[in-house]
Amino acid sequence: MSPRHSDAPQRVVSAAEDMLARVGLNATSIREVSKLADAPLGSTYHHFPGGKQELLAKATRQAGDKVDALLERVLQVGAADGLRQFLAMWRERLLRAQFQAGCPVLAASVEEPVDAVAHEVRDAAAEVFARWEARLGEALERAGHAPAQAATLATLIIASVEGAVAMCRATQSIEPFDRVSAQLLELV
Template sequence: MPNDTRERMVAGAARMISRRGVDAMSLRELAEKEGVPLGSTYHFFPGGKGALVDEAVNYVGDRVTASIASTRGQGTEHIVRWVLHAWRRILIRSDFQAGCPVLAAAVAKDERHRSTARAVFDRWTVGLVEVLVDDGVPADRAPTVARTIIASLEGAVGLARAFGEIGPLDDVESELIRLVAAAADPVAAAGPPRLGR
């Protein structure tokens, strides 16, 4: 079915971007890999590679956004653990070759793709802010904590790829959980008052 072909191409483009980045993605290779005529690429994406890249990045962005929304009520810790569990599987299955397509778009040469990535990061931030506020994090602090979570997760994936090991994800998981707990209850996180010097 045409829609299946189109969706397969978008998902395939996202996978290719995750491994090679935006600028090295090849429409010809994608068509061969997905078993579709090269002409189909231009049929479904008249804007060519640029249009397909943006759709692939938004495809990944929308899936994560929907996952954040679907876990509301379960808390930030649940989302952090869920995301890192998913990344552990992706990294191991890809032999530490796959990264985040959204981050790849954020460092692409074309400003168009960087703009698409910023919009996705903004959507993720908004979704996380809602969860954080539900968790008791003050509304004025929640955006900063949300951006710290996103930056930490993206950085952990990059370090895991660089070192070929899962350790950075484990480190970030425990620290982010502590961060959220402290942001929600700074008094408890500070511990009992110290007497004297």
């Protein structure tokens, strides 16, 4: 008889992704993640022997994979329309969460871990941002932008969206996001 497959590791990674988006890197604890995931604390450490850094790096990459898949899908219709859909997704997410959740990848990149010397989580965030920039840059090139201009514009888009999300959380208003979105759409 084969051992029962458990979805606990995936629930734990998803819970960590959620906590990163809501409370940030240092406030996310394995104990709280395990509770949120309804997973035994001991099995969480079993599945993630590298501890919090390993878990949060996986959660960061998972969040990045979701957005990368979304970008791949929406950019098939073109850079401008794809960007419009991407911005609409972020706007909806902010409003639905009532500005209580941001981007887990940004959260992973802006806090220095207080409980570890490793930089696994920040490295994961850097990898994710690079993938998003590359995906956007390719779409912008297909839309007729020169390669250097497309790369610069892709960086500007990611930095602007991430900054606007942070500003919306701080101000508890969608206005910064709407202003940034309008400018980005004009540029593309």
